[in-house]
Amino acid sequence: PAAEAAAGLANVQCAAFAGPHPAGLPGTHIHYLDPASATRTVWHLHYQSCIAIGRLFGSGRPWRERIVSLAGPGVVSPRLLRTLPGADLEALTTGSLRPGRQRIVSGSLLGGRAVSAPNAFLGGLHLQVSVLPEGDDREFMHYLRAGVNKHSALRVFASSLFGRRPLALNTSTQGSPRAMVPVGSYEAVMPLDILPTQLLRALIVGDTEMAQNLGCLELDEEDLALCTYVCPGKYEYGPILRDVLTRIAKEG
Numbered sequence: 001p002a003a004e005a006a007a008g009l010a011n012v013q014c015a016a017f018a019g020p021h022p023a024g025l026p027g028t029h030i031h032y033l034d035p036a037s038a039t040r041t042v043w044h045l046h047y048q049s050c051i052a053i054g055r056l057f058g059s060g061r062p063w064r065e066r067i068v069s070l071a072g073p074g075v076v077s078p079r080l081l082r083t084l085p086g087a088d089l090e091a092l093t094t095g096s097l098r099p100g101r102q103r104i105v106s107g108s109l110l111g112g113r114a115v116s117a118p119n120a121f122l123g124g125l126h127l128q129v130s131v132l133p134e135g136d137d138r139e140f141m142h143y144l145r146a147g148v149n150k151h152s153a154l155r156v157f158a159s160s161l162f163g164r165r166p167l168a169l170n171t172s173t174q175g176s177p178r179a180m181v182p183v184g185s186y187e188a189v190m191p192l193d194i195l196p197t198q199l200l201r202a203l204i205v206g207d208t209e210m211a212q213n214l215g216c217l218e219l220d221e222e223d224l225a226l227c228t229y230v231c232p233g234k235y236e237y238g239p240i241l242r243d244v245l246t247r248i249a250k251e252g
Contacts, residue, residue: 135172
């Protein structure tokens, strides 16, 4: 359909990507179509922004609506909601959450941000509201348990023997931050043509020159979300990347 819509438009090129996440991320598309760099700026629009632009030029009226999904283990009935950019997420989720303490995230669980009053608002570019139970409960002698109902990207729990099945996830990281361990986890989830382990190490130590040489200027926080998810050292690579990019912008 996109190719048909662009037929006859000389300045429009269509490209299709398929596969599991992160095949749909703008950073993945930009990396393979027109990589960003210190001398090249690349823009992207999500599909609802395109709809808003089309509505504006077609009707002369701005389209202020936003269709977002409300989902996650903490939601009683996952569904699509019609709302507005900047909507109050606490009001939006009232009556929709399961009992107990829940963490509301504007955006996806991989690339969104946790929100709470008085700043519990829908992000300008977010099309999803995610809810996870708070993982406050401490499990007695958890390191001696087989982990039948726990998830692990490295398949170190007994749950990996039972195939794919729904697991009760929460906000617990199952441990505190520790040393970075390069065991091939990052390469398994990185679709871009970069060296993830070396890049992440440069980001952690704040080596801006090496990070630029390894391609950090092509990345946004969501591009490293899966690296955070599979990291044995419990590092949050999105904020680390943003700090390095901010330093590069200030210092060159």
